[in-house]
Every structure is written in C-alpha cells, then in structure tokens.
Amino acid sequence: MKQLTYVPLVLFALFSPIVNLAQEKNADRLLNEYIISIDSAFQRADTVDFNKLIPLAELQSFYQATVNKKFERKAGLHRIIKVQGDSAFALITGAVLYGNSGDETNTSVIYSGIYKFKKINGSWIIAEKLAIDRLNKIKRQSLNLKVTPGAGIIVSDTLTIDVSDPLGFAVRFNHHALISGLTSNGQKLNYLAGGGLLWVNTQLRGIQKIVLNYSLAIEKDDNNRNSGYFGDIFGHVRNQYCWHPFFSFSSANDRADFSVHAEIPATYGISTTLPQQEAVEGQHKIVSAKSDGPIFALGLYYDKEWETTISKKDDIALVVYATKDFRPDHELLYQQFSKVYDTLQRNFGKPQGNYFGILQDRSSGGNGWKNRSNSVIIAAETGGYIITDKPSPRAIFGHEIAHQWTNPNGAATNFLTEGWATYAESILLKETYGDTIVRTFFKSQKLNYINGKFDGHADLLNDYGNSGVSYSKGSWLFYLLQQYVGEQKLAATMSAFSKLTNQSVKTFIAQLNINTGKDLELFVNSWLHSKVIPTLSVEQAKNTLTIIQESDVFIFPLTVQATLKNGKTLKKKIVLSSRTQTVHFDGGTILSYKLDPDDAALFFSK
Ligand SMILES: [Zn+2]
Incomplete structure (x- = not known):
C-alpha cells in the first residue's frame, strides 16, 4: 500500500x-x-x-x-x-x-x-x-581611440556600469559600428547589436567593467555633414552620432566620468571636447583628456590647418582650435571671454571646471556660434558677433559661455540649460547696453515663442528633443522668478545650483527654496507643466479690476495699472495664483486700465 x-x-x-x-x-x-x-x-x-x-x-x-x-x-x-x-x-x-x-x-x-x-x-x-536606462547606470567610460582622418575610428571603450536590470544592459550605439569584441574580466560576453541598440546579456548584477572593441567607418557625404563627417582635411563626430555607447540625451543614469586617450597623425589638430593635453610621439599626436564633471557623450573634431593657441584667464585655460584666419582672432576672443566670464562670475559664482575651448568647425561654412559641446564652444567657419542690441538683442557668445554654469539631467533639462543660458544673455546685455535693453530682449523672446508656434504644443518639462520652447519660455520663467524673488536671490540660487553634482529640476527647486526662504514648487511647476502661457482677461468695476486666467492657472508677479477718472494713475504689483483675482483701487472711479505696463510678464490678453 x-x-x-x-x-x-x-x-x-x-x-x-x-x-x-x-x-x-x-x-x-x-x-x-x-x-x-x-x-x-x-x-x-x-x-x-x-x-x-x-x-x-x-x-x-x-x-x-x-x-x-x-x-x-x-x-x-x-x-x-x-x-x-x-x-x-x-x-x-x-x-x-x-x-x-x-x-x-x-x-x-x-x-x-x-x-x-x-x-x-x-x-x-x-x-x-x-526604457533602457530604467535600472542601469553608466558610471565611467574610458576610451582608447585611433583616429584616421577621412576614414574612421578604432575604439576600445572600457565602461564601468552598474547593472540592476534582470533583463540585461542595453545602450544606444551607432548601427554601423563593427564590434570586434565584448568582454568582462577577459571572458566573452553574449550580446546582440542592431537598429542602433547594443544589448549585453550581463549575468552579473552590480558594478562591473565591460570592454567594448569596435571600429566605425565615418561618412564623408558632402551634402550631409551635420552629425558625422570625416573629410581628409577636417572632420567630426558630434555626440548625436552615437559613436560610443550611451543611453539618451537626457538620462540621469549615463552621466559618467570620461577619460580619453586618442591618437591621430601628428599633422592634425584634434579636440575631444574635454579638457585635454597633447604630445607628439614620432608620427602621432597623442591626446589625453578627462571630463571635469559628469557627462554622457563626447564630440570629436579634427582639422589639419588648425593652429591651437592657449591663454590663461585667472585659473582657466582658454584654448582656441582654429585656422589662422579665423575671426574673431584669439586676442579679441580672450578679451570678450574675460568680460563675459567676469560678469557671470560676479553674479553667479565660479562655475565648475577650469578649461574652456573655442573650436572652429569648417564642415558647414558660414559664421556664428553653433553650439556647446562639453567644455568647448563650437563655432562655424567664422565665429559670430559677440553681442548686439539690434535688430533683436542677443549675446550668443555669452550664452555659450553661460552653459558652463549648468549640467543638468532628467525632465526640463533644456529649461535648465537653454532657458538658463538665454536668461544669462539678459544679464550680459544689461552690462553692455544698460537696463532698458532687458525689456526689449524679453519682448523679442516672447515673439520667438509666438513665431515658434510652441503655444499649445510644447511644455518645458518634456522638451527632451529641444524643440526651441526652452529658450523663449524657459528664459521667461527665469525672468519671472527674478522679479518674484529678486535678482540677488536668484543669483545665489544659481551659484549654489551650479556647484551640485546632481543638477535636476528637483534640486533646482530645492535650491530656490533654500536661497529665497519661499516655497516655489507650485510657481515653477505651473510654468513647466503647461503647454501654453497665461491668457488674461479683465472685468472692470467702479473700484476693482478682476483678472481672470482663461487658460491654465499660473503663478507669477504682475503689475496692474489703473487710470482713475480724476486723472490719477495707480500701479499695483500682485502675484497671480488663482483662476480669478480682484485688485482694489481707492481714491476714485477707474476710467481705464493696463496690465503689465512694463512688459515684465509673459501672457496673452483676451
Ligand atoms: Zn545654448
């Protein structure tokens, strides 16, 4: 049984x-x-x-x-x-x-x-x-690369990663890259690459090193030189070329310390977009570079005709990578850099890093300051003007330098980079042209917002693709905060924020609150989350004006001006924070009114 x-x-x-x-x-x-x-x-x-x-x-x-x-x-x-x-x-x-x-x-x-x-x-x-970055982190990238102008790169990238995702480790990676090896501790790793993705079947959890060896032939298409172009005389790969692995353009989890060892024929100038040192060994130029803060990706530029010049501004090395005929010349660049740097430092403290590069990118001709890549400003074939008050006030050169003060990640990244740098232009314009330029500058930024057709379509929080809304509406949010908390307290906030290793919208709001003694979370969020700007209408009574927020409800300071029947003009500063708000005017009957007589707020009138 x-x-x-x-x-x-x-x-x-x-x-x-x-x-x-x-x-x-x-x-x-x-x-x-x-x-x-x-x-x-x-x-x-x-x-x-x-x-x-x-x-x-x-x-x-x-x-x-x-x-x-x-x-x-x-x-x-x-x-x-x-x-x-x-x-x-x-x-x-x-x-x-x-x-x-x-x-x-x-x-x-x-x-x-x-x-x-x-x-x-x-x-x-x-x-x-x-999301590929949901549970994993890239802590460090150490790249060893051989650059062959006109052809491509051969790379060995040692990544220090922290893996918590049981589904493995995946990164964005140029789909033309030819992988010759992927190992950990000398052991081959199982992986799959395709469609711009590299997936590694990591068996271990936690911090580990993987070594990725690959070669990448870079395009030479004269009609398409933006992301990556390797000509015989000059060439580049921007970070968006994905020539080494990373997660995305706004992930909080791939901000890593970078070190680079690069080799190129000695006749070429080269920039890794990081603070770097060069030496010539026989036929080769050897560059060693190190990031001075956490970054997610590198650009790489070379040019056979560059003459690299170095000067010192306080403890900062200003390095210009450009041909002899590049304008503005090094001396003028040094003067202007010093002026901008002094103004921003006086207001917002010393930023991180002590290296500043200006690099000439001849791939698309033209003139102007194109963008900022890590520690370097990328200029076109010729640089742009430094600062101007007309037709629209701009301080683009200073804008690119102002990027030194922030290095954020996550949601609203472009508000904290482009919104901030555009706001910083207003400080530089004021220094050169006086107070009245600020009003003209922000009026032109309002026009940019309208002409960019962002209203109803884009918010600051989710502007991951950098649509343009972060420049205009983003700088306005800084300007509104400046008016609400005062210029000094906003400056103290930015000074403290710029020194943080983890810069995000959360830590920005925290610093705002610490440095102003106010709670500005609702203020900031009302502007970050909405896809529109305020639309205001007014109901006029004998002694009152009732202001109605017709679209989303925002928090911001607003000046309301009333002219009374007895000829008196009165101004009241209020902070709008609800759907309807009533403002009282004593001393006579209201004849007429004007909202925001100084053009200091961003809204539409209904
Ligand atoms: Zn910018």
Whole structure:
C-alpha cells in the first residue's frame, strides 16, 4: 500500500515540469511567430497591419512618419529574453535607413528596444516598451581611440556600469559600428547589436567593467555633414552620432566620468571636447583628456590647418582650435571671454571646471556660434558677433559661455540649460547696453515663442528633443522668478545650483527654496507643466479690476495699472495664483486700465 501511495506522487513530480516545459515551448513559439510578424510589418509600408500588431501610440506615429517620408526600414535581430507565465520580455531591433548613420541610429532606437509582452486569451500582445536606462547606470567610460582622418575610428571603450536590470544592459550605439569584441574580466560576453541598440546579456548584477572593441567607418557625404563627417582635411563626430555607447540625451543614469586617450597623425589638430593635453610621439599626436564633471557623450573634431593657441584667464585655460584666419582672432576672443566670464562670475559664482575651448568647425561654412559641446564652444567657419542690441538683442557668445554654469539631467533639462543660458544673455546685455535693453530682449523672446508656434504644443518639462520652447519660455520663467524673488536671490540660487553634482529640476527647486526662504514648487511647476502661457482677461468695476486666467492657472508677479477718472494713475504689483483675482483701487472711479505696463510678464490678453 505504501508503494501505491508513492507512485502517483512520483509520477506527478515527473509529469509536472514536462507539462510546463511543453507549455513554455508553445508560448515561446507563439511569441516568436508574433515577433516575426512584427519584423515583417516593420519592413513593409503597411500601417494598418503594424498598428494592429503594436498597440502603442508613440510607435504607431513613428512608423507612420517613416512611411510618409518613404524611408527604408530593415528589421534586425530579435531575441526572447524571458517568458514567465502570461508575461514575457523580448528584444526587437530594426533600422530606419535614410542617410547619416548617427541620425539613423537616433531614429531607429524609437523602435529598437526591450518590449514587455502580455498573453491575453492565448495570444501575445505588446504591452509596453521599456526604457533602457530604467535600472542601469553608466558610471565611467574610458576610451582608447585611433583616429584616421577621412576614414574612421578604432575604439576600445572600457565602461564601468552598474547593472540592476534582470533583463540585461542595453545602450544606444551607432548601427554601423563593427564590434570586434565584448568582454568582462577577459571572458566573452553574449550580446546582440542592431537598429542602433547594443544589448549585453550581463549575468552579473552590480558594478562591473565591460570592454567594448569596435571600429566605425565615418561618412564623408558632402551634402550631409551635420552629425558625422570625416573629410581628409577636417572632420567630426558630434555626440548625436552615437559613436560610443550611451543611453539618451537626457538620462540621469549615463552621466559618467570620461577619460580619453586618442591618437591621430601628428599633422592634425584634434579636440575631444574635454579638457585635454597633447604630445607628439614620432608620427602621432597623442591626446589625453578627462571630463571635469559628469557627462554622457563626447564630440570629436579634427582639422589639419588648425593652429591651437592657449591663454590663461585667472585659473582657466582658454584654448582656441582654429585656422589662422579665423575671426574673431584669439586676442579679441580672450578679451570678450574675460568680460563675459567676469560678469557671470560676479553674479553667479565660479562655475565648475577650469578649461574652456573655442573650436572652429569648417564642415558647414558660414559664421556664428553653433553650439556647446562639453567644455568647448563650437563655432562655424567664422565665429559670430559677440553681442548686439539690434535688430533683436542677443549675446550668443555669452550664452555659450553661460552653459558652463549648468549640467543638468532628467525632465526640463533644456529649461535648465537653454532657458538658463538665454536668461544669462539678459544679464550680459544689461552690462553692455544698460537696463532698458532687458525689456526689449524679453519682448523679442516672447515673439520667438509666438513665431515658434510652441503655444499649445510644447511644455518645458518634456522638451527632451529641444524643440526651441526652452529658450523663449524657459528664459521667461527665469525672468519671472527674478522679479518674484529678486535678482540677488536668484543669483545665489544659481551659484549654489551650479556647484551640485546632481543638477535636476528637483534640486533646482530645492535650491530656490533654500536661497529665497519661499516655497516655489507650485510657481515653477505651473510654468513647466503647461503647454501654453497665461491668457488674461479683465472685468472692470467702479473700484476693482478682476483678472481672470482663461487658460491654465499660473503663478507669477504682475503689475496692474489703473487710470482713475480724476486723472490719477495707480500701479499695483500682485502675484497671480488663482483662476480669478480682484485688485482694489481707492481714491476714485477707474476710467481705464493696463496690465503689465512694463512688459515684465509673459501672457496673452483676451
Ligand atoms: Zn545654448
């Protein structure tokens, strides 16, 4: 009898995993078939089919856009990472092909990624696309690179990463890169690359080093030189070329310490966009560079005709990488840099870092200050003007220098970079042209906001793609804060904020509160979250004006002016913070009124 009771148990124990295994295999097969049909729909221009297979709005509009533009789409490798009951995780990759491999990479990663699947009524369906940076961190990147002008780069990148994601480690990475090795402690790692994504099947959790070896041929297309162009005389790869791995342009988790060891033929000048030192060894120029704060990606520029000149402003090295005929010349650049730096430092304290580069990028001709890349300002073939009061006041050169004060991450990153640097222009303009220029400057920024057609379409919080709204509306938010808390307290806030290693909108608000003794969270958030600016209407009574916020409700200071029947003009400063607010005027009947007589607020009148 004993044995009989045991037999069914043993049978059950043996039988149960077999059933599970069979079910799992079936689930895998169904999932695999589903993914293959997604791959197929991705390649065809069949929006109906694609939308049926991928019920995610963002992916659907991405797909539609690539179909509309008649871009070629090529499905890449896929892999089922994990199946557990009615949920599963798999990697899907695909490339959108239309030109420069860097631009293609940034487009393709909208599609390529790790997806979560759910089984509903026996069939699999995509539930969501997971952010690759959700649980992992890149702490350090140490790049060893050999640059061959006119051809490409050979790279060995040692990444120190912190892995908490059970689904492995994935990064954005140029889809043309040819990987020759990926190891950890000398052991080969299992990986999959495609569609602008590199996924590593990391078995370990926690902090570890991985070594990625690859080569990358860089395009030489004279009609498409923006993201990456390697000519024989000059060339570059911008960070957006994704020539080394990172997560995204605003992740909090890939801000890393960088060190670079680069080699190029000795006849070339080179900049890693980081503070760097050079030495010539035989036929080669050897550059060693180190970031002076956490950054996520590098640019790389070279030019055979640059003459690199170095001067010192206090303890800051000002290095100009430019040809002999570049204007403004080094002396003028030094003077202007010193002037801007002194003004900003007097207001906002000493920023991080003591290296400042100005670099001539001859790839697109023209003139002007193009952008800022880590420790370097990128100029066009000729630099731009330094500061001007007409037709619209601008201080673009100073704007690029002001970027030295912030290095934020996460939501509203562009408010804290571009909004801040544009606001800093108002400080520099005031220094040169006097107080009245500030009003003209912000009026022109309001016009930029209107002409940019941002109203109703873009908010500051989610401006990850840097649409332009962060410059105009972002600088206005700084200006409104300045009026509300006073210039000195805002300056103290920025001085403290600039010294933080973790700069985010959260730490910005915290510093605002500490340095002003006020709680400005609602104030700031009302401006960051809304896709519009205030629309105000006024109801006039005998002694009162009632101001109504017709669109979203914002918090901001506003001057209300009333002219009484007896000829008196009165001004009242209020802080708007609710849907309707009534302002009282004593001493006579109100004849007429004017909101914001000094053009110090940003709103539409209804
Ligand atoms: Zn800028």
